[in-house]
Amino acid sequence: MREFRPRPSIAxxxxxxFPSPRRxxxxxxxxLMIFDLPGQHVIAAHLVLDxxxxxxxxxxxxxxxxxxxxxxxxxxxxxxxxxxELLETEGAGFGVDLSLAGLQIVLDVPASHLERALELFAxxxxxxxxxxxxxxxxxxxxxxxxxxAQANSAQTASMAFRAAVFDETTRAAxxxxxxxxxxxxxxxxxxTAFHHDHFGPSGATLVLAGDFAEDPIAVAERCLGSWQxxxxxxxxxQEATPGRxxxxxxxxxxxxxxxxxxxxxxxxxxxxxWAGISVASYAMGxxxxxxxxxxxxxxxxxxxxxxMNFGPLRTGGSFAVQGSFRTDVxxxxxxxxxxxxxxxxxxxxxxxxxxxxxxxTGVSPLRYATADGxxxxxxxxxxxxxxxxxxxxxxxLLRSVTPEAATEAYGSVVHPDDLTLVVVGDAERLAxxxxxxxxxxxxxxxxVG
Amino acid sequence: xxxxxxxxxxxxxxxxxxxxxxxxxxxxxxxDHLAPSVAVNIWYDVGSRDEEEGRTGFxxxxxxxxxxxxxxxxxxxxxxxxxxxxxxxxxxxxxxRTNYFETxxxxxxxxxxxxEADRMATLLDAxxxxxxxxxxxxxxxxxxxxxxxxxYGNVMELLNTLTxxxxxxxxxxxxxxxxxxxxxxxxxxxxxxxxxxxxNNAVLSIAGDVEPEDAFERADLYFGSLASGVKPPKPDNGxxxxxxxxxxxxxxxxxxxxxxxxxxxxxxxxxxxxxxxDLGLSILGHGQTSxxxxxLVRGNEHAEGTSASAMxxxxxxxxxxxxxxxxxxxxxxxxxxxxxxxxxQLLTDGPTEEELRRAKAQFxxxxxxxxxxxxxxxxxxxxxxxxxxxPHLINSRIAEITAVGSEEVRDAVREWLHPDQRATLxxxxxxx
Numbered sequence: 081m082r083e084f085r086p087r088p089s090i091a092x093x094x095x096x097x098f099p100s101p102r103r104x105x106x107x108x109x110x111x112l113m114i115f116d117l118p119g120q121h122v123i124a125a126h127l128v129l130d131x132x133x134x135x136x137x138x139x140x141x142x143x144x145x146x147x148x149x150x151x152x153x154x155x156x157x158x159x160x161x162x163x164x165e166l167l168e169t170e171g172a173g174f175g176v177d178l179s180l181a182g183l184q185i186v187l188d189v190p191a192s193h194l195e196r197a198l199e200l201f202a203x204x205x206x207x208x209x210x211x212x213x214x215x216x217x218x219x220x221x222x223x224x225x226x227x228x229a230q231a232n233s234a235q236t237a238s239m240a241f242r243a244a245v246f247d248e249t250t251r252a253a254x255x256x257x258x259x260x261x262x263x264x265x266x267x268x269x270x271x272t273a274f275h276h277d278h279f280g281p282s283g284a285t286l287v288l289a290g291d292f293a294e295d296p297i298a299v300a301e302r303c304l305g306s307w308q309x310x311x312x313x314x315x316x317x318q319e320a321t322p323g324r325x326x327x328x329x330x331x332x333x334x335x336x337x338x339x340x341x342x343x344x345x346x347x348x349x350x351x352x353x354w355a356g357i358s359v360a361s362y363a364m365g366x367x368x369x370x371x372x373x374x375x376x377x378x379x380x381x382x383x384x385x386x387x388m389n390f391g392p393l394r395t396g397g398s399f400a401v402q403g404s405f406r407t408d409v410x411x412x413x414x415x416x417x418x419x420x421x422x423x424x425x426x427x428x429x430x431x432x433x434x435x436x437x438x439x440x441t442g443v444s445p446l447r448y449a450t451a452d453g454x455x456x457x458x459x460x461x462x463x464x465x466x467x468x469x470x471x472x473x474x475x476x477l478l479r480s481v482t483p484e485a486a487t488e489a490y491g492s493v494v495h496p497d498d499l500t501l502v503v504v505g506d507a508e509r510l511a512x513x514x515x516x517x518x519x520x521x522x523x524x525x526x527x528v529g
Numbered sequence: 530x531x532x533x534x535x536x537x538x539x540x541x542x543x544x545x546x547x548x549x550x551x552x553x554x555x556x557x558x559x560x561d562h563l564a565p566s567v568a569v570n571i572w573y574d575v576g577s578r579d580e581e582e583g584r585t586g587f588x589x590x591x592x593x594x595x596x597x598x599x600x601x602x603x604x605x606x607x608x609x610x611x612x613x614x615x616x617x618x619x620x621x622x623x624x625x626r627t628n629y630f631e632t633x634x635x636x637x638x639x640x641x642x643x644x645e646a647d648r649m650a651t652l653l654d655a656x657x658x659x660x661x662x663x664x665x666x667x668x669x670x671x672x673x674x675x676x677x678x679x680x681y682g683n684v685m686e687l688l689n690t691l692t693x694x695x696x697x698x699x700x701x702x703x704x705x706x707x708x709x710x711x712x713x714x715x716x717x718x719x720x721x722x723x724x725x726x727x728x729n730n731a732v733l734s735i736a737g738d739v740e741p742e743d744a745f746e747r748a749d750l751y752f753g754s755l756a757s758g759v760k761p762p763k764p765d766n767g768x769x770x771x772x773x774x775x776x777x778x779x780x781x782x783x784x785x786x787x788x789x790x791x792x793x794x795x796x797x798x799x800x801x802x803x804x805x806x807d808l809g810l811s812i813l814g815h816g817q818t819s820x821x822x823x824x825l826v827r828g829n830e831h832a833e834g835t836s837a838s839a840m841x842x843x844x845x846x847x848x849x850x851x852x853x854x855x856x857x858x859x860x861x862x863x864x865x866x867x868x869x870x871x872x873x874q875l876l877t878d879g880p881t882e883e884e885l886r887r888a889k890a891q892f893x894x895x896x897x898x899x900x901x902x903x904x905x906x907x908x909x910x911x912x913x914x915x916x917x918x919x920p921h922l923i924n925s926r927i928a929e930i931t932a933v934g935s936e937e938v939r940d941a942v943r944e945w946l947h948p949d950q951r952a953t954l955x956x957x958x959x960x961x
Contacts, residue, residue, distance in 0.1 A: 085751065087601065088643050090614045091636030094565025094738070119563055122897045152817070153827075161827070164817045165883065171890030190894055217830055220856065224833040227785035231680045337670070337678045368608040368618070378605050381666030384674050404674040435613040442615010442634045445564040450901045 096445045098471035099454055101287075104297055106305040108281040113468070114296050115289035115454050123194050123290035124455035125187040127205060127304075128462045130283030132394075133180050134251040134318035136274070140265045141251070142258020144278075146218050147271045148176035148183060153214040155203040160211075163200065172197040174204070178256050181317055181394045181463040188452060191293045195303070202303040210275060215268040222263050226255075230527055233339045234404065236330055237504040240525075241341035244326040244500045245398045252320035252393065280312030287458045290451040320396045321345075326500045329514060329524045331507035338410045338505025342417060343400025347493055348392040349464055355477040356489025357390055362439060363432035363486070364388045364421065365401060371420050372401060382406070382413045388421075394464055399494070407506055411513045414501075418518075421496050427487040437478050444471065541924040543900060545910065546741035548748075552757040553729025556748045557910045557920050558741035561903055567737035568903040569641045570630040571649075572911035574732075575725035577705070578624050578698030578764055578844050586668070586705015587713055589622035591721050593664040595629065596620075600651035604660060607644050614640055617904070622703055625843050628911060632904040635738040639747060646751040649731070652722055658715055665710055672704050680784040681956060688792045688850065691776050691952035698764045698844050727758040732914045736907035768845040769794055771950035781957040786833060786854045787861040789868060790954040793849035795945055798841030799917050805933050805941035806839050806849065811888040812880045812938070813837040813872065814851050818887060820871050821853065831859045831867065843916045849946065861955050872946055879939025892930050 104112040136143050152167065152174045154160040167174055172189040185205055189197040229235040239255060246253040258266070286304065288296045322345035347353060365372045365388025376386045386403030401421065405413045448454050448471070461470050503510065507524050515522050546558045577588050598604040611618045616633035631641050676682040686702045693700040733752070735744040771794050796802045814821040814837025821835035837851035851872075853864045880888075900906045900923060914920040922929075 084601070085643065087610075088639035090634075090640055093615065093634040093636055096565055119561075120901060122894060122901060161818060161823060165887065168816060168818050168887040169883070169890055171894045173891075173894060188894060188898075190897060193890075217827070220830070221826075221833055224786065224854075224856070228680070231783065231785045233678050234674075335678055337673045367612055369605050374605065377667055378663070381663040382670070384667060384671040404670070404678070406670060406673060435609075438615050439612050440615075442637070443617055445566045445634070446617060446632050446902070446904065449564050449566065449903070450898075452898075 093442065098444070098448055098457070098469065101458065101468055106281070106286070106301050108305055108307055110281045110304060110307070111285040112297060112300060113285060113287045113458055115287070115451070115458065116292065117289055117451055117454060118291050120290045120451040121191050122451055123189055123191050123288065123292065124451040125198060125201065126287040126455045126459040127185045128285040128287065128459050129183045129185070129279065130314065131183045131278045132315060132317040133178065133256060135278055135315040136251075138262070140262055140270050141254060142222060142263040143266045143270050143274045144183060145178055145257040146215055146222065146266050147210070147274045148178060148185070149218045150210050150214050150271060151176065151185065151204040151208045154209040154211065156207045156209060157203055159209065163204070167197065167200050170197040170200070172200070174201065179463060180252055180256065180320070184459050191291055194292070194296070195294065195299050198299055198303040202307070205279065206307050208275065210268065210272050212268040215266070215271045219263060219266050222257055223260060225257070226260055226263070233332060233335060233337065233504045236527060237339035237341050237402070237502050240328055240330055240504065241343070241400060241500065241502045242398070244328060244502060245323055245343065245345055247321040247323045250320050251318055253323065276311060277313045278315070280309030281307050282312050283314055285462045287455045287462070289455040289458070317394055320393050325498060326502070327519050327521045327523060328502045329507055329511055329522055330502065330504040331524060331526050332504055333506055333508065335407065335504070335506045337404045337406050338503050338510060339404050340410070340414065341400045341402050341502040342414070342499055343398060344495070344499050346390050346392070346397035346399040348395050348397050349466060349474070353489035353492060354392070355474065355481050356485045357493060358440065358478060359433050359436040359481045360428055360486040360490035361388050361390050361399070362436040363428050364490070367435065367439065372417065375416060375420060376403070376413055380409075380416070382409045392464070407509055410503070410505065410510060411517050415517055418496060421494060423487055423490055428483045428490070430483050433481055433483050433486055437481070440478055441475055444475065540928050541900065543906065543924055545920050545924070547920065548741075548745045550728065550749055550753055552753065552755055553727075554748070554752050554755070555732045555914060556745055557732065557734045557914055558739070558744040559734070559736040559906060559910060560740050561736060562738050564903075565635050565738050566632055566903060567635045567638050567735060567739050568630065568632040568907040569638070569645065570628060570734045570904070570907035570911050571645055572732045572734070572915040573627045573725060574730050574915050575627055576623050576625045577701065577703040579725065579761070580705075582696065583709055583712060584717060585701040585709040586703070587709070587717060587721065588627055589703055589705065590665060590668050590710060590713055591718060592620050592622045592627050593668055594656065594661060594718055595648055595652065597660040597664060598655035599648040600654040601647050602644060602655070604655070607648065610644065611637070611641060616641070624699055624703060625916060626912070628908065630904065630908065632737070638735070638739060642747055642751040646755065649726060649728065649752070650755050652726065653719055656715065656718060661713070661715060661718060665713065669707060669710060672707070676704060680782070681788065684790060684954065684956065687778055687780065687954050688790060688952070691778055691954060692772065692792045692794060692848060693769070697766055697769070699842060699846065699848070723758070724761050727760065728752055728755045729757040730760050732911045734907040734910040734914070734920075736910065737903040764844065766845055768796065771945060771947070772952055773949065775949065776952040779955040779957065781959045783959055784956060785958070787958055788852060788854045788956040789861045789865045790956065791851045791868065791951045792954070793946055793951050795839055795847040795849045797843055797845055798847055799843065801933065801937065802941050803839065803841060803847060804930055805937045806945055807841070808885065808888045808892070808930070808933055809875065809880065809938045809942040809946070810837040810839045810849055810851070811891065812884045813875055815888070816891065820875065821851070821868065824871055825853055825864065825867060831856055831864055861957065865953065865955070869948060873948060876943050876946060880935050882935060885935050885938060889930055893927050896926055
């Protein structure tokens with residue numbers, strides 16, 4: 081017979097802090113952030129460029145993405161395939177990440193190969209070939225990528241939500257990689273001009289994290305310290321502003337599920353309500369037994385999972401309840417969601433707050449245990465204008481959140497009767513029931529593609 | 530963590546200590562005190578290959594039931610209690626395994642072990658028809674969301690069917706069919722639990738901020754009194770020969786581009802021939818410098834994307850795959866022909882030394898990433914202990930891959946990727 085033991089209690093968590101970087105500056109002004117992480121043998125390097133996407137001309141949006149994606153297709157020193165071959169021989173991975181606030185160029189490489197890989201990385205950043213053929217191919221591949229996204233229900237929902245929730249005149253309303261009509265206008269000359277005008281050391285930060293085999297500052301100086309661009313133009317970031325409320329059904333005839341986005345314009349990390357909102361969103365739609373998931377998944381079996389996400393931008397942001405539901409329960413699931421997201425009568429409890437704080441505190445050491453985890457967070461902080469000790473500060477702020485503060489922050493941001501709804505699903509089966517269930521202003525759209 | 534001689538990697542040195550409890554539960558400890566976190570990972574030696582006829586998808590449905598409570602844990606509380614102690618929690622089911630894992634601050638280790646032990650001992654005490662029915666709906670939603678409502682979502686199922694006979698353990702997907710999910714009963718859950726969820730059919734890995742003696746003591750405290758059982762025999766279909774007769778299927782769907790898929794039967798994972806094929810397929814279709822990408826994406830621009838890879842499996846055979854998606858106006862038959870030519874060329878010439886060096890360097894980075902976190906390291910330990918009988922292999926994988934020579938890659942691709950040995954799937958855009 082098994083001996084029964086009572087449930088063990090939790091011993092207090094060990095002391096942990098986000099690693100502190102060594103700060104420095106290359107001779108051309110590039111800011112350096114070095115994280116020495118013992119045992120992390122794959123070095124992560126993020127070059128953060130202060131190039132917000134609103135630097136793109138409106139009629140050729142997507143040009144920044146085409147430029148970034150063509151960087152590793154060859155350099156003036158190493159043509160075409162030779163460049164990628166040299167980089168891969170070092171065991172390096174090269175990537176780019178574009179967000180509204182700026183651009184990141186990322187290198188992952190085993191520590192013993194850092195210098196050679198960073199030299200190649202610098203070539204790609206400073207003197208890429210950007211040939212006509214490579215740019216034109218990336219334009220075509222981007223158009224094909226958009227077609228793939230439009231064929232995908234969840235991605236269609238996210239695109240439609242983004243376009244609805246931000247004011248249509250702002251860059252935030254459109255895909256980071258550009259929409260078809262502007263991507264088609266991107267020419268090789270435009271890509272070369274974008275690189276010439278916006279890539280340069282001013283405002284750039286190089287984040288390096290890992291267990292270094294040699295002095296990373298000297299390596300960085302040799303590879304990137306002599307980069308100059310006197311023509312570099314700096315553009316300040318455009319603030320995202322809210323769009324008008326929408327109630328949209330995007331038709332996907334015959335779809336067995338409907339994808340839902342139900343939310344609105346939100347707040348950013350510098351907003352004094354951010355800690356309260358973080359706690360509230362975890363309790364509402366982050367935890368496994370969140371208010372939404374415990375009912376819609378665990379009790380009713382309507383979905384594989386439902387979440388409430390807050391996506392902060394440099395200023396402002398967005399939030400949404402999101403999930404996929406089989407077509408015949410969609411209307412019931414939405415009705416339940418509309419009730420569940422109201423907190424006036426059922427404010428957040430101290431148990432919910434404690435659980436959220438324990439979760440965020442507990443997962444941090446794991447999330448930031450690797451070189452890429454730390455470098456990625458540091459780069460995000462640079463782009464969001466946050467201090468080096470942001471993670472520690474925000475955890476401290478979380479610990480001071482009261483149930484009242486969480487409820488108040490939530491109530492001031494989430495207005496359940498004034499949210500934008502996007503449903504991507506079978507309109508023939510969903511349009512009338514949705515209208516009958518209270519979404520009288522439903523607009524049905526057909527996606528061409 | 531590793532020794533370097535003249536720039537070459539000789540071997541990793543992650544500490545690994547093993548101990549088997551009296552009831553047969555294998556416990557593996559890998560101490561690492563860099564962060565105050567610990568990863569707990571249980572591999573049960575059961576996957577979709579162990580499913581019975583008419584019950585495809587059951588191993589995965591069962592995984593969901595494992596979160597529905599046990600004698601001392603209410604439904605849903607397994608994850609809730611762990612998350613509230615700062616844990617990342619999940620589970621996965623695959624052809625060869627079901628794994629359950631959580632990574633959390635060290636002070637929660639006892640709770641994690643207690644929860645895992647409670648469900649290993651007493652899952653059936655809490656099982657109800659209602660819980661089973663709800664999770665069946667959740668799993669069906671998962672199938673819709675990840676397969677049925679996604680472009681090309683049925684490719685895996687079509688390739689499984691093309692590559693293995695219907696009654697073969699790998700002849701069906703892990704997600705299974707709606708009909709079989711509907712047919713699953715409480716009795717099935719009882720039988721499956723009693724047969725497979727035994728301490729002597731599991732490996733418990735504990736990686737992170739705890740010393741081996743301590744880890745073993747705690748494992749014994751919570752799992753030591755569980756009764757062992759008869760370890761179920763694994764399905765034994767031997768090693769099937771390569772495909773013959775060039776099986777071929779054409780299908781169409783609401784997809785944005787035509788696509789061509791090849792699949793092959795490969796040898797089981799765990800030997801040099803599989804590693805050689807893994808490198809060979811990587812040279813063919815992994816990354817920007819692979820032959821498929823260079824020729825079809827970058828060169829003649831006939832494809833918007835290409836890939837090739839080996840999926841390692843333990844039961845006699847593994848899978849090999851390759852695909853290409855057409856650019857506008859390029860007929861899939863043309864892509865098929867061009868892919869076949871590139872494969873033939875690899876068979877004829879073998880890889881260049883440069884290509885092989887690149888493929889090995891990419892493997893090295895991938896493997897170092899894999900072991901860099903305690904959670905993925907614990908999972909790798911469970912995998913190598915369960916499928917290959919030796920967790921220490923995680924420290925020698927890079928050396929093993931480094932030791933594969935270009936002739937071995939050439940010989941392996943000639944033996945296993947011969948033009949007569951593949952299956953073909955043509956996926957066409959449905960006329961709208």
